[in-house]
Amino acid sequence: MILQKLKESTRRQHEDVEGSVDVMNQMFSLDDYKKLIAKFWAFYAAFEPNLPYAELKEAGFDYDQRRKLKWLEADAKVLGLEKPEAFENLPDVSSLPKAFGSLYVVEGSTLGGSVIARHLNQHLGLTQENGGSFYASYGPLIGPMWKQFGEAITAYAGDGSNDDEIVAAAVETFDSINALFKSDAQASVGI
Numbered sequence: 001m002i003l004q005k006l007k008e009s010t011r012r013q014h015e016d017v018e019g020s021v022d023v024m025n026q027m028f029s030l031d032d033y034k035k036l037i038a039k040f041w042a043f044y045a046a047f048e049p050n051l052p053y054a055e056l057k058e059a060g061f062d063y064d065q066r067r068k069l070k071w072l073e074a075d076a077k078v079l080g081l082e083k084p085e086a087f088e089n090l091p092d093v094s095s096l097p098k099a100f101g102s103l104y105v106v107e108g109s110t111l112g113g114s115v116i117a118r119h120l121n122q123h124l125g126l127t128q129e130n131g132g133s134f135y136a137s138y139g140p141l142i143g144p145m146w147k148q149f150g151e152a153i154t155a156y157a158g159d160g161s162n163d164d165e166i167v168a169a170a171v172e173t174f175d176s177i178n179a180l181f182k183s184d185a186q187a188s189v190g191i
């Protein structure tokens with residue numbers, strides 16, 4: 001139920017980010033890719049330290065195993081990116097409902113990531129080893145990892161009393177990511 005609410009409440013925003021992230025375009029170049037990775041790096045470097053890891057784990061979801069920053073750092077190294085300035089327009093993840101709502105967006109994005117990773121491999125020759133590990137994410141485990149997240153958020157949402165707060169956090173996270181793509185984060189990494 002909560003997953004359905006989240007999907008419906010953020011459908012428009014997903015279309016917006018898909019429009020901004022022009023990664024599937026045939027004209028998308030390696031330089032464009034570097035800018036994209038720099039933006040996600042700026043986001044995750046600021047976002048991941050704020051998550052309530054222990055509370056999430058107690059509530060049945062271990063995000064620690066799913067951190068994206070290490071992939072972005074590895075990709076940035078291969079691609080020769082310099083550390084970006086921290087992104088400031090972050091979603092509030094200070095409560096469990098907010099963290100779960102925000103992580104819906106983060107974990108859901110791995111689903112599109114698998115399609116994108118295949119395209120980047122064919123189009124720019126990117127692999128998990130040479131700068132494409134963020135989009136490759138969990139590789140063949142993307143499906144099972146998403147299913148596991150779905151079960152955890154559904155169990156947490158329970159009777160639905162926190163649904164509004166969860167959904168509001170997902171909306172706020174998409175807003176933040178949309179702002180990220182409209183920002184000039186790449187300027188600070190010297191590309």
Ligand code: HEM
Pocket residue numbers: 003006007014017018019021022023024104105106107108109110111112113115116177
């Ligand atoms: C060009 C960029 C993108 C493409 C092509 C794309 C594509 C997709 C695809 C194919 C799915 C799977 C739908 C399904 O299996 O039911 C998906 C799901 C999802 N994507 Fe994206 N996506 C993109 C960018 C993003 C970004 C940047 C975010 C947020 C950071 C995001 C968040 C999500 C979420 C939350 C879902 C789960 C939807 C649900 O089933 O509830 N996507 N996307």
